[in-house]
Amino acid sequence: MSGSVPVAKALSDIYPLQAIATEAPRWNKLVSRFNDVYGRLPVFVARSPGRVNIIGEHIDYSLYSVLPMAITADALIAVTATPVKQGASTFRIRIANLQDSRFPAKDFEVPLDGDIDIDATQFEWTNYFKSGLRGALGLLRSKKGQEWTPCDMDILMDGNVPVGGGLSSSAAFVSASALAVLTANDHTPVDKKELTELAIVSERAVGVNSGGMDQAASVFSEQGSALFVSFSPSLNARPVKFPPTRPELCFVIAQSFVTSNKQVTGPIHYNLRVVEVSLAAAYLNAVLNPPGIELPEDAGPLKTSLQSFHDVFFVKQSGSDYAAAKTLSKEQELENLVTLTKEKLTQEQGYTKEEIAKVLNLSVEQLEKRFLSSFPIRAERFKLRQRALHVFTEALRVIRFLTLLERPLHTGASDTSPFNIALGALMNETQDSCRDFYECSCPEIDQICQIARAAGAYGSRLTGAGWGGCSVHLVPADKVSDVKSALEKEYYATKDLTEEQRASAVVVSRPAGGSALYYVE
Numbered sequence: 001m002s003g004s005v006p007v008a009k010a011l012s013d014i015y016p017l018q019a020i021a022t023e024a025p026r027w028n029k030l031v032s033r034f035n036d037v038y039g040r041l042p043v044f045v046a047r048s049p050g051r052v053n054i055i056g057e058h059i060d061y062s063l064y065s066v067l068p069m070a071i072t073a074d075a076l077i078a079v080t081a082t083p084v085k086q087g088a089s090t091f092r093i094r095i096a097n098l099q100d101s102r103f104p105a106k107d108f109e110v111p112l113d114g115d116i117d118i119d120a121t122q123f124e125w126t127n128y129f130k131s132g133l134r135g136a137l138g139l140l141r142s143k144k145g146q147e148w149t150p151c152d153m154d155i156l157m158d159g160n161v162p163v164g165g166g167l168s169s170s171a172a173f174v175s176a177s178a179l180a181v182l183t184a185n186d187h188t189p190v191d192k193k194e195l196t197e198l199a200i201v202s203e204r205a206v207g208v209n210s211g212g213m214d215q216a217a218s219v220f221s222e223q224g225s226a227l228f229v230s231f232s233p234s235l236n237a238r239p240v241k242f243p244p245t246r247p248e249l250c251f252v253i254a255q256s257f258v259t260s261n262k263q264v265t266g267p268i269h270y271n272l273r274v275v276e277v278s279l280a281a282a283y284l285n286a287v288l289n290p291p292g293i294e295l296p297e298d299a300g301p302l303k304t305s306l307q308s309f310h311d312v313f314f315v316k317q318s319g320s321d322y323a324a325a326k327t328l329s330k331e332q333e334l335e336n337l338v339t340l341t342k343e344k345l346t347q348e349q350g351y352t353k354e355e356i357a358k359v360l361n362l363s364v365e366q367l368e369k370r371f372l373s374s375f376p377i378r379a380e381r382f383k384l385r386q387r388a389l390h391v392f393t394e395a396l397r398v399i400r401f402l403t404l405l406e407r408p409l410h411t412g413a414s415d416t417s418p419f420n421i422a423l424g425a426l427m428n429e430t431q432d433s434c435r436d437f438y439e440c441s442c443p444e445i446d447q448i449c450q451i452a453r454a455a456g457a458y459g460s461r462l463t464g465a466g467w468g469g470c471s472v473h474l475v476p477a478d479k480v481s482d483v484k485s486a487l488e489k490e491y492y493a494t495k496d497l498t499e500e501q502r503a504s505a506v507v508v509s510r511p512a513g514g515s516a517l518y519y520v521e
């Protein structure tokens with residue numbers, strides 16, 4: 001599925017019906033404030049949403065498929081663009097935010113052929129815009145040649161995806177920024193795949209070595225559907241509808257209000273996991289395969305980088321019978337990998353650099369250079385067994401979840417509880433694996449999941465990177481208010497929260513559309 005970013009004619013092209021009454025005043029405010037700040041109306045608004053991940057956590061950067069959906073909350077970027085003045089050597093960006101007390105306005109200039117400076121060590125709200133700008137300029141320059149010059153832009157931004165809340169405010173902001181810059185500078189439609197790939201690479205400039213789930217969900221989602229995203233052999237996304245069920249199913253999103261600000265914790269938690277899975281893949285490769293085995297050409301997308309677990313399997317099989325190995329189903333392949341991990345990665349307490357280097361036939365310095373130098377990491381031991389087990393079992397759960405959705409066995413049943421329970425059970429298993437193997441949950445999220453399940457949720461788990469942030473719950477429609485009030489009584493009432501936090505703590509989420517452009521007349 002590809003195509004270009006749609007131009008919305010009305011807000012109903014973007015949001016589910018229930019959301020329009022609250023969204024319309026927000027858009028009006030953005031447009032009229034733009035007029036106050038810059039003295040004219042914006043020409044267009046670029047929009048990209050946050051997402052909730054239904055299943056498939058921390059496996060996108062190992063190139064396994066995931067199943068997120070876009071939410072209503074989004075980043076809106078209102079824009080006017082003007083050609084640079086004759087003889088100018090720089091282009092100018094004026095950028096302001098509707099929440100100007102938290103995110104003050106900023107102007108900056110960039111040499112016409114220059115690069116964008118981003119200081120990823122400082123939290124600065126315009127960094128996300130700058131990273132989208134940088135990616136977009138790179139793409140425009142590669143298409144239009146070095147003679148081409150960017151235009152000046154005036155920008156007003158409004159975002160209502162909670163920051164650090166696990167709903168991917170960053171991907172929404174980066175994708176909307178890149179879309180805004182591409183549209184301001186080039187009047188041809190923006191290709192969704194190009195935009196997504198650009199946003200993935202751009203976001204890494206802000207200091208997190210992330211996968212591509214959030215950006216794909218933000219750009220590709222379609223109203224009313226979840227999105228199945230795969231990364232191998234190349235990025236692909238297709239909408240997946242939930243079949244009708246009885247009782248009807250809802251996704252409830254509950255905040256923990258434990259902030260996982262990746263600007264602060266990223267270097268410690270997230271990037272370390274990316275390193276651990278790369279090391280686990282390399283380690284398994286090394287112990288499963290006699291040295292000198294030549295990988296077949298189609299062995300895997302990242303054959304030489306060892307970032308991908310896909311290689312492990314293919315290498316193992318290629319020793320004897322690669323063709324036969326290729327006939328295994330994805331599920332069989334993953335089941336094999338679970339068994340192999342249990343056999344070969346036996347150290348529960350983790351592995352030191354020295355131990356890993358020895359197996360990889362590298363010096364510790366070479367290991368550090370290859371695996372530990374792109375982002376700062378601090379760790380004594382690397383838990384390769386647990387991380388690999390999470391990745392393979394989670395990839396399996398995504399396949400099983402998708403299979404349930406696409407081949408529901410209950411068609412026509414008056415009660416689809418067994419189906420609903422099966423979906424929920426997979427989500428609960430994800431939570432256990434995130435807590436025990438990937439160690440990316442936190443006590444508050446564990447508690448929220450218990451409360452919600454006891455009040456009637458079929459499945460409850462963290463969503464997004466974890467270590468705080470948000471949780472997602474699969475709930476029968478007739479239990480939504482029970483789940484809400486149990487969380488209110490047993491969790492939120494025990495926390496010191498503002499009125500506003502209380503009001504936004506739990507929402508029922510309907511799948512919204514992805515990136516869109518809206519022209520202001």
Ligand code: NG1
Pocket residue numbers: 053056057058059060061166167168169170171203208209210211212213214262463464465466
């Ligand atoms: P969050 O931190 O929730 O936006 C992160 C990564 C994803 C994915 C999830 C875990 C970024 C931009 N996104 O999401 O790619 O790896 O964690 O499944 O860092």
Ligand code: MG
Pocket residue numbers: 168169170171214
């Ligand atoms: Mg993020």
